[in-house]
Amino acid sequence: MSREEQDDLLGDESFSESLLEHLDEIPRDIQRKWPKDLAALIDIYEASLKRQGLDNALARRLAHFLLAELANYCGGRHIYLPKGDRLKHAIRDVDLFRDWRDRGLSPDHLAGKYKISVQHVYRILNEQRTLHLRRVQPDLF
Structure with a gap:
């Protein structure tokens, strides 16, 4: 596997960090325009983190981080998640x-x-x- 293929597979850490620095600045009404599943994932992550006792700001930041990681590793692919x-x-x-x-x-x-x-x-x-x-x-x- 070439270095470029590895970078595509593993993602670019600087992309995640840069993205995360600005995700909190995106208004909720804009986020609601994202594809329905994307917005739902943020809400699910955030609610779950709040149930674990995290404060609202940290829960939102971690929800965005988790979504960015999922997008880096699984973006553009359909994945099956058992329930x-x-x-x-x-x-x-x-x-x-x-x-x-x-x-x-x-x-x-x-x-x-x-x-x-x-x-x-x-x-x-x-x-x-x-x-x-x-x-x-x-x-x-």
Whole structure:
């Protein structure tokens, strides 16, 4: 992958910082004219951050930061986001894999921690390992 392709994939940090310095200055009525999903994401992020106890100004700034990061990494693409139980299981599977890979927890321990069978743990580890390798290794074909 060329340096230019990497920059396109990873984004330009200065773009994010420059953008973030001015996002708070954009009036709410202008933001409402943005595509509906974009405005909704800002509102969702901001409301969630406020529920976590952040003050209004910090919540708004972080909401804009999160949106800028999402746009840098996923802009121009359609992405699928699971919801409900599928989202909970996807997050659980990632956490389980990290517990195994980074913390060295045994499959028996993981089965108890996540309240699933050892066989299910092995199935998740195999799936997550495959997904991890796809992310970190280029396709050889």
